[in-house]
Amino acid sequence: MTSKMVLKQPQPVMVHQDSNEWGSGICDCCDDVPMCCCAFWCLPCFACMTAKKYGECLCLPLVDVLLSPFVPPVTMSTRVSMRQLYGIRGSMFNDCVCATFCAACVWCQMAREMKARAIEIVLVNKHTKTLA
Template identity: 65%
Template sequence: MVVNQPQPVMESRESDEWGSGICDCCQDVPECCCAFWCCPCFACITTRDYGQCLCLPLLDIFGLIPPAAMSMRVSMRQRYGIKDTMCRDCLFATFCNPCSWCQMSREMKKRNISVLLVGAKHT
């Protein structure tokens, strides 16, 4: 007898575009103000909420192109199936860093996809 277990499937019914533009800060003004006045703190909180290391955005201090912001944008695009380019990710992370973090935060709130991992134990 062969028993096939259902496999977990993560299906997104959302668009393959960003839910908001890079300059749509008016959608969440308090969040935008926090990102503008204290971008490192806001970036750390957003990274933690995304499920990554809290201190990851502090690496952005040491480089010309912010590696954490760029990596987060690419990862978020892959997770949510957003079509965009690494070139645009690089431009937004470098020249519009607070706006980029706000956009990512808004996207996480909009998508709010819970991932449930179920472990099976063979007895």
């Protein structure tokens, strides 16, 4: 019977994105088609799920639907917040225009950005087997 000695354990790999640009464009819905379809067919549900993943109140995006006939304040402020959190270049004017004219695209872009920048590390427990 032979035994093998492990000299080096696999290490977790972390992908860090240091970009000052959005990871995808505002109209890059084809990057994640299921996400885009969900946002297109049920934007309030998709926006609420994305806001929850971002750490905001689940029902916060409904304020846009209920109270704002023009500029959606929650969509715009969430986009501004995400730009500042990730260090993405841009302006509040651009955020306002995007949120006003294509809220579904904005929520998709923010969801893709969170997905791309998420750093998940899975550590695997090693079980040792004793040889008798």
